[in-house]
Amino acid sequence: MAELAAKKIGRATFNELLSYHNSWQIGGSADLFIEPESSKQISEILRFVLKNDIPLVVIGQGTNLLFDDAGVRGIVLKIGDRMADIQISGNVIVTGGGAWVPQLARQSMRAGLTGLEHCIGIPGTVGGLVMMNGGSQRKGIGENVTNVTLLNKEGRLRTLKQDECDFTYRHSALQGTGCVVVGVELNCPKGDIQTIRQEMIKDLQSRRHKFPRKQPNCGSVFLSSEEMHKTVGPPGKIIEAAGLKGLRVGNAEISSQHANFIVNLGGASSLDVLTLIKQVRQRVRTRIGFELDCEVRYVRSDGKLMPAHIQADSI
Ligand SMILES: Cc1cc2nc3c(=O)[nH]c(=O)nc-3n(C[C@H](O)[C@H](O)[C@H](O)COP(=O)(O)OP(=O)(O)OC[C@H]3O[C@@H](n4cnc5c(N)ncnc54)[C@H](O)[C@@H]3O)c2cc1C
Structure with a gap:
């Protein structure tokens, strides 16, 4: 990886803390973190990674990602500003x-x-x-x-x-x-x-009112589906109906403002969040009879990405 970092491939840092690069503010460090500035640089990185069989995770703002506390043993490529x-x-x-x-x-x-x-x-x-x-x-x-x-x-x-x-x-x-x-x-x-402007203002006002703004979160954790929506309502309503608002594991909590949000109260670990996801799924399955799957992606330390409930079920 040192060989790659020495080339002109954008801003590259070793052992970069991933908690700085996702909205949950959770996760250990990446062996190498790169912010490229051109397709040519990305192409070079991709060819290097393929040739040397190195795990690669591509991210944007990290607003839909849960990184493991162990970080990523490989390269994280941030496509940003x-x-x-x-x-x-x-x-x-x-x-x-x-x-x-x-x-x-x-x-x-x-x-x-x-x-x-x-x-x-x-x-x-x-x-x-x-x-x-x-x-x-x-x-x-x-x-x-x-x-x-x-x-x-x-x-x-x-x-x-x-x-x-x-x-x-x-x-x-x-x-x-x-x-x-x-x-x-x-x-x-x-x-x-x-x-158009009025429509946007309305959307922002409704988000300000409905979503927690001060505590780190990743937006909606669980996916909605048409069938669920029609019969029992959106995930937030279902989780609330199951009496899970405010449920806490370690420093992760089901938001008391919107039950489809998990907030980091400060220093939450990836395990706290995964355990909470597992508990919510179990209780909703038993009480409401619906399977809640995650929109949020979990990033394993070997660089594999999956919907977070898949990892949560395995702990
Ligand atoms: C407060 C809040 C509100 C939100 N509201 C909504 C909402 O209303 N609707 C909604 O859909 N989402 C919402 N989200 C979730 C999130 O913002 C979206 O899914 C967003 O599009 C993810 O973009 P990102 O750059 O953060 O991607 P990341 O979280 O960094 O990555 C998400 C996925 O995209 C991949 N990826 C990212 N960039 C690239 C790239 N350039 N090339 C290839 N793969 C890439 C990653 O590998 C990962 O699989 C919300 C999140 C928060 C925190």
Whole structure:
């Protein structure tokens, strides 16, 4: 890894604490942490990793990730503000994979483009959002995506059209492929700036009111599904109905403000969060008869990513 760090591959640091790079503020250190600034640099890193069989984890703002307390025995690649260019021409927006989602939403609003109002309060990067097909109000970013530019795990540049990405609820075909999203093209119809602005203000006000803001968290922990929504309601309601608001393990707690949020009260460990996830799943299964799966991804120390409930069930 020292050989790679010595090359011109962006900002590289050894033993970087991952708790500085995710919104839960949890996790040990990465052997090597790199913030690249070009596709060429990423391609070089990907080729090195493949050749030397080194674990690699790609992250954006870490707002949907739970890192293990042991950190990552390998390389963590952060696609962030060094690859965050946003360009708008007519109805077309072209953005770097590291662009900050609220910034993208704001710029589209200023250009009088509609469709991204639901993204204004999502604190991740465009790459992370596309990967997760994230969104709110039961929408997903995939609805507006026309092309995704990525580097495959061999380090080759490819462009996928919307239909090749297979966007479904909080899912895309890019998950688990080891690719790095470096650019996204979106198409948004023209709209009325004041209406778009009002819609965004409404969304932000509702988030301020509903979500815990002062304690570190990772947004919604559990996934919703249409069937669940129709019969028993969204995960937050179900967890609350099971009497689990305020349930605490170590320094992790089910938020008393919104039951689909787990907050770090200070110094929570990954094990605290996983144990809490396990307990919530068990109690909801017994009391309400529904299986709650996680939206949040757990990052094992060998660099493998999985929905956090899979790891929680194994402890
Ligand atoms: C307060 C709060 C509110 C939230 N609200 C919402 C919401 O309303 N809707 C919603 O959908 N989500 C929400 N989230 C979750 C999160 O913000 C989104 O999933 C976001 O899109 C993740 O982006 P990120 O850059 O943080 O990705 P990360 O958490 O860093 O990574 C998420 C996944 O994407 C992969 N990834 C990240 N960047 C790249 C890249 N460039 N190339 C390849 N793979 C990549 C990672 O490997 C990982 O699998 C919220 C989170 C918080 C903390």
